[in-house]
Amino acid sequence: MRSFEYLAPSSLNELLEVMGDRAPNFKLLAGGTDLLVDLKHGPSGPKLVMDLGAVPELKGIEETPLGLRIGAMVTHSQIQQSALIAEHAPAMMAAAATIGAVQTRNMGTIGGNLVTCVPSLDSGPVLVALDAQVTVAGVHGRRVLAITEFFVGPRQTALAPDELLVDILIPTAMLGRATAFRKFGLRKGQALALVNAAASIAVDNDRIVEARIALGAVAPTVIRATDGERVITGRSTDDVGALREAAAVAVTETRPIDDFRASAAYRRELVAVGTYRVLEEALALATRS
Ligand SMILES: Cc1cc2nc3c(=O)[nH]c(=O)nc-3n(C[C@H](O)[C@H](O)[C@H](O)COP(=O)(O)OP(=O)(O)OC[C@H]3O[C@@H](n4cnc5c(N)ncnc54)[C@H](O)[C@@H]3O)c2cc1C
Numbered sequence: 001m002r003s004f005e006y007l008a009p010s011s012l013n014e015l016l017e018v019m020g021d022r023a024p025n026f027k028l029l030a031g032g033t034d035l036l037v038d039l040k041h042g043p044s045g046p047k048l049v050m051d052l053g054a055v056p057e058l059k060g061i062e063e064t065p066l067g068l069r070i071g072a073m074v075t076h077s078q079i080q081q082s083a084l085i086a087e088h089a090p091a092m093m094a095a096a097a098t099i100g101a102v103q104t105r106n107m108g109t110i111g112g113n114l115v116t117c118v119p120s121l122d123s124g125p126v127l128v129a130l131d132a133q134v135t136v137a138g139v140h141g142r143r144v145l146a147i148t149e150f151f152v153g154p155r156q157t158a159l160a161p162d163e164l165l166v167d168i169l170i171p172t173a174m175l176g177r178a179t180a181f182r183k184f185g186l187r188k189g190q191a192l193a194l195v196n197a198a199a200s201i202a203v204d205n206d207r208i209v210e211a212r213i214a215l216g217a218v219a220p221t222v223i224r225a226t227d228g229e230r231v232i233t234g235r236s237t238d239d240v241g242a243l244r245e246a247a248a249v250a251v252t253e254t255r256p257i258d259d260f261r262a263s264a265a266y267r268r269e270l271v272a273v274g275t276y277r278v279l280e281e282a283l284a285l286a287t288r289s
Contacts, residue, residue, distance in 0.1 A: 001039055001043070001068050002039075002045035003283065004045055004046055004047055004048060004049050005048045005049070006048075007049075007050045007051070007074075008053065008054050009046065009050060009055060009143075010055070010056075010223065011055060011056070011057070012055055012137065015050060015052070015055055015164070016139050016164075017139065018048075018050065019050070019138065019139065019162050019163075020138070020139030020162050025051055025162045025173075026046055026047070026063065026160035027046040027048070027049045027050070028049075028050055028164055029037075029050065029052060029053075029203055030052050030053075030072070030073060030109040030112035031051050031075060031107035031108040031109045033104050033107050034112060034180065035049075035115050036064050036278065037040065038117040038228075039267060046173045050163075052073055052164075053073070055138075056212060058071045058072045058073040058111070058166060058167070059071045059074065060074070061082050061085060062083060062084070063088075064169075065172075066169060066172060067169045067170050067172045067173075067174070067175060068085075068088050068089060068152070068169065068170040068173040068175055069167050069168070070085075070167060070168045070169075071111075071166075071167050072112075072164070072165045072166055072167055072168070073104065073109050073111060074110050074111075075106060075108060075109050075110075076096040076099045076105035076106075076109070076110065076123075077096075077102070077105045077106045077213070079093060079096040079195060080093050080097055080105065087176075088170065088175040088176055089126070089170050089175065089177075089179070091129070091179035091181045091198060091200075092123075092127075092130075094180075094181045095123055095125070095126045095181045095183070095196075096122075098122050098181075098183045098193075099113070099122050099123075099273055100190060100218065101189065101190055110123050111165045112167075113149075113272045114127075114134070114151075114165060114168070115159065115165055117151055117152070117153075117154065117155050117157045117221065118154065118155060119154055119194065119216060119217050119220060119221060119222070120192050120193040120217035121216065121222070122145070122183060122193060122216070123284045124151065124196075124216050124221075124222035125181060125198035125214035125215065125216045125222055126179060126181050126198045126214070127147045127170075127214075128147055128148060128198065128212070128214035128222050128223075128224055129146075129179055129181075129199055129200040129212045129213070130148075130170050130171075130174045130177060130179060130200060130212075131146070131170075131171060131173075131197040132147045132168050132169060132171075132174075133145065133146055133168070133169045133175040134166075134167070134169070135165075135166040135167050135168075135169070136150075136158070136159055136164065136165055136166060137163060137164060137166045138160060138163035139161045139211050140162075140163065141253055142166070144169075145158055147153050147168070148154050148222075152221065153221060154220050154221065163218045163245075174200070177201075177202060177283035178200060178201050178202070178203075178284075178286035179198060179199065179200040179201075179285070180199055180277070180278040180281035180282040180285065181197070181198045181278065182196065182198075182274045182277050182278050182281075183195075183196040184196070184270045186261060186262075187283070192217075192261070194261060194262045194270055195213065195216070195217050195218055195256075195267055195270040195271055195274050196215070196216040196217060196274070197213070197215050197216070197274035197275055197277075198213075198214045198269070198278055199212065199214070199275070199278040199279045199281075199282045200230060200282055201232075201236050201282040201285075201286045203286045203287055206236060206237050206238070207234060207235065207236060208232050208234065208235050208237060208242075209233070210233065210277060210285075211233055211246075211279070211282075212224060212229060212232065212243070213226075213228045213229050213246070213275060213278075214252075215250065215254060215271060215274075215275070216237055217256075217267070218254035218255065218268075218271055219255050220255075223253065223254070225246075225249070225250035225253045225275065227249045227250070227252070227253055228246040228247065228249040228250030228253065228275065229246070231245050231246040231249050232245075232279070237283060237286075240280075243276055243279045243280055243283065246275065246279060247275035247276040247279065250271060250272075250275045251271045251272050254268065254271050256268060256271070
């Protein structure tokens with residue numbers, strides 16, 4: 001590993017000041033599960049690495065007047081063990097449980113996962129299905145973005161070089177929303193998603209009044225299958241055929257690739273199956289009396 005300067009700021013203000021002065025010549029270190037691989041094997045190393053571990057403003061899971069706030073430094077294991085997540089957004093636990101192995105989940109953070117912005121990132125689909133927002137900060141202030149605006153392209157987010165991700169917010173209106181997540185890989189554990197899918201559903205008077213379908217690993221970033229969502233919105237909760245129709249339409253909204261893990265045709269099959277299953281599961285949760 002090349003040598004670099006190491007700083008561990010103890011407040012967000014201190015961190016932002018250094019970021020403003022030194023951008024873009026630094027790297028932020030969260031859990032390090034991705035970054036350390038880059039530091040060891042990447043083509044060029046940063047001059048400065050700033051550890052986010054001592055910044056209190058990036059930690060914690062809490063209820064706020066606007067919704068459930070999850071700090072960027074919250075680990076996947078903390079998500080799996082959080083009573084607040086279990087109560088308000090349990091599909092996040094299901095997604096976290098599929099990320100790597102225990103060691104990866106103990107070190108890896110939700111912020112690091114979102115910032116890597118690989119198409120297959122497993123935290124993404126549930127957050128899109130729950131209409132999450134993210135707060136980003138730089139020396140010039142804070143911005144709040146929809147999670148779908150944060151994902152710009154493969155390994156590319158809306159962060160400017162002098163900005164960082166502070167937290168994620170599940171808006172109050174989406175807390176407790178019936179939501180499901182599925183991941184398909186080549187094996188049951190430690191697998192990159194060939195496809196991951198999430199759906200959230202709200203029902204009223206035996207009708208689906210709102211549905212969100214989110215798909216990962218089948219486009220440059222996690223996407224919403226809005227045409228598929230339209231197919232089921234307004235349909236009766238007894239109309240099981242509607243879910244299959246929506247799943248078939250969702251397939252047409254994806255752009256899967258052929259690679260050594262799977263063909264595009266196989267991934268399209270997984271989108272159809274995965275979308276149907278998450279819709280079926282979310283609908284069952286939404287209609288449970
Ligand atoms: C063995 C193994 C298995 C894995 N399996 C999975 C898997 O199944 N599913 C999956 O989705 N991922 C998987 N990953 C990828 C990785 O573990 C996750 O993406 C993890 O959540 C990254 O978080 P981190 O805290 O370790 O990020 P780091 O490695 O510390 O950082 C990753 C990147 O994000 C930047 N960054 C981190 N936090 C912030 C912030 N708050 N603001 C701005 N920039 C920031 C860093 O500068 C760096 O560029 C796996 C990794 C390994 C090594």
